[in-house]
Amino acid sequence: MSASGAGPSNPIRLLLADDQALVRGALAALLSLEDDLSVVAEVGRGDEVVPAARDSDPDVALLDVEMPGLDGIAATAALRAALPSCRVLVVTTFGRPGYLRRAMEAGASGFVVKDTPARQLADAVRRVHAGLRVVDPTLAAETLAAGVSPLTDRETEVLRTARGGGTVADLAGALHLSEGTVRNHLSAAIGKTGARNRAEAIRVAEQNGWLLGE
């Protein structure tokens, strides 16, 4: 709305969301080196994304997945709903197959893992801003291979709660279920993940990004 400024020099407005202040600031420094990019907002929590975006009206939002308050996937969905004109580029530490799928389903335009060369980030931002999709091809292949989560809602919930490492009784108490039910869900999850253990099942599910907060 406040557009059409001086004419040719109209930078892409960016919002950064990452819970680690140091990398957030560093990314800001990196992107600010580019003439056509301008960081207009920085936040450290997922639930601060939408409010900050309303204030600063960014063109592209770079969101981390692991964040307190609201994870990056949920933040993506919320941001898309609140400001449809703002595109989302998810930037994350882990190239979990499920993360990519969920991010795209939530309306992200791009997905970049943090071990891609720094040079490519600015280009990814420009591509996303231009309406293109940016996805790591290797990761895309893995995503297709991994498929959607075979776990049912309850199984996912039980497995997620089991991450802390409590006994069956603990889980049953926390979820208000009977111990037998918890064991059944765990058993099903173990079977579906191909694991031989509760611990192994958690590891597999986590690596595939099947344990993201619902």
Next chain:
Amino acid sequence: MSASGAGPSNPIRLLLADDQALVRGALAALLSLEDDLSVVAEVGRGDEVVPAARDSDPDVALLDVEMPGLDGIAATAALRAALPSCRVLVVTTFGRPGYLRRAMEAGASGFVVKDTPARQLADAVRRVHAGLRVVDPTLAAETLAAGVSPLTDRETEVLRTARGGGTVADLAGALHLSEGTVRNHLSAAIGKTGARNRAEAIRVAEQNGWLLGE
């Protein structure tokens, strides 16, 4: 050797080590904004730190703890041994109490977690270069509270191997021990960590930084 340049404008030479290329590059951009700092080397693996340092002769090395090849603590020790004049500032994601202790014991001059404000990083580098120590006070307190690891070498090894989530038989095979011995070590570790589980024990030990590679 090629020292004593133009006189007053003699920037502090930096080496960056972080396995995530994006944050490595971003940190380089951030630090390069400072007139008195100059990034002379970047590596993505722990075992590349010493070779790169030999080539570039940095004044200060910023090392991540989580790295392939060699973790940041071991890299610190190796670097201190190879180039005693180069000071080390450990920059890490996790403020595990044990990490700080181990880093200092290995000869680091500073320890910074990645959620400190970006502004403070350059100052931390300057302080370290000046011969001062830089430590997050909160973390220092936690470190004193947590104390050294109560785990014996073997217990640590067993617990570390158990992270993957295998059965007792798996562990026994991997470590060339009898199943009974493995169970004994696990039991001892569970007792010492105050956990009620193998999984809980692993979690506790990991949070305290007691499982670092020996």
Next chain:
DNA sequence: AACGGCCCCTGACAAATGTCACGGTCCGAA
């Protein structure tokens, strides 16, 4: 209305896990 899927529960069983008591070796400190 019948079916299938998910959910919750029960009860029983085998297997894995955690605990305990014990004996032995090795090594460094008292």
Next chain:
DNA sequence: TTCGGACCGTGACATTTGTCAGGGGCCGTT
């Protein structure tokens, strides 16, 4: 040298965990 501690092992035991076969309730689809 004797002692204590870490280390490896055995065997026995109680508990927990994982599996299986049921039972019933609640949808949504056919």
